[in-house]
């Protein structure tokens with residue numbers, strides 16, 4: 001299929017895919033096999049062993065490349081395995097510049113695994129690209145962006161950072177988990193590698209853990225595939241099938257996530273118990289204009305802090321919601337509520353956490369695709385009860 005001209009929804013469903021060559025199955029079969037018969041010593045049908053390549057995984061990889069608008073993708077057993085594969089491009093002494101408002105697990109792999117191997121990490125606030133430029137030196141190999149950031153929903157200018165990086169031959173990596181390619185396509189903005197926790201919006205149903213890398217550069221793709229095959233953190237065929245099935249509805253789900261998040265953000269803003277609301281769609285959000293420029297819509301993730309900025313006050317709310325489930329993770333059809341300081345971001349030291357705005361009362365929502373009025377009613381009863389205590 002000639003795909004470049006197709007729109008996102010069509011690509012999500014058909015991109016990189018064709019009916020199964022042997023049976024005509026319209027939906028990609030689950031090739032639950034570790035190995036493939038050879039036709040002779042010198043010939044096989046393109047598959048030899050499922051760590052190296054499996055047809056179900058290959059279909060998912062082509063589909064993710066298509067929706068990101070690039071030539072290559074490689075899938076992994078988790079988002080962290082995908083991140084790990086990027087970091088394996090580095091050598092001792094190499095430097096990485098990363099945003100200081102980072103997914104907790106990414107911070108943890110930087111600090112507790114790769115720092116021990118001699119990779120140097122420099123954390124900066126990326127709201128101003130000058131902070132990035134100031135840290136680039138001849139050892140800098142990688143710039144790690146997450147936007148919108150987790151959980152503060154700060155917006156980083158991907159085009160500006162990529163431009164600064166490219167001028168110094170530095171690779172830019174964008175963790176596109178929160179935005180998804182439906183809302184933001186980092187490669188079009190100059191990024192070199194796109195990383196996903198496909199566990200979240202791509203899979204979209206909280207039933208699989210998986211990850212992906214996408215890139216447009218042929219030699220970089222060969223290197224990533226070499227690392228994928230050598231270190232072996234590949235997803236199983238069933239997980240690839242589930243992720244692929246999830247992506248088919250990505251555009252429809254994202255529209256509803258965004259719409260619901262917008263309604264909830266407005267509700268929270270006027271609630272007397274709420275101090276501040278962080279959602280890029282609000283025109284009071286510092287990254288609103290940039291988000292408008294580099295994203296199609298503003299996403300389903302938001303966070304807010306309470307007037308009473310204590311752990312106890314946050315717990316009052318967290319323990320009271322009934323439609324919002326108190327759980328880690330995000331990006332599924334169901335709404336989740338979480339507490340960054342004690343859950344997702346517990347690995348980050350308190351003083352660094354608070355510098356980034358992750359105070360004790362900060363609450364994060366992954367707004368699902370239920371009916372907005374039920375979600376608002378649920379938050380209202382939880383917040384009212386905590387205010388009136």
Ligand SMILES: *Cc1c(COP(=O)(O)O)cnc(C)c1O
Nearest residue numbers: 078079080103175177197199210
């Ligand atoms: C969840 C997440 C990851 C890690 O992905 P896993 O699939 O849990 O390994 C990385 N980045 C972001 C932004 C995430 O939300």
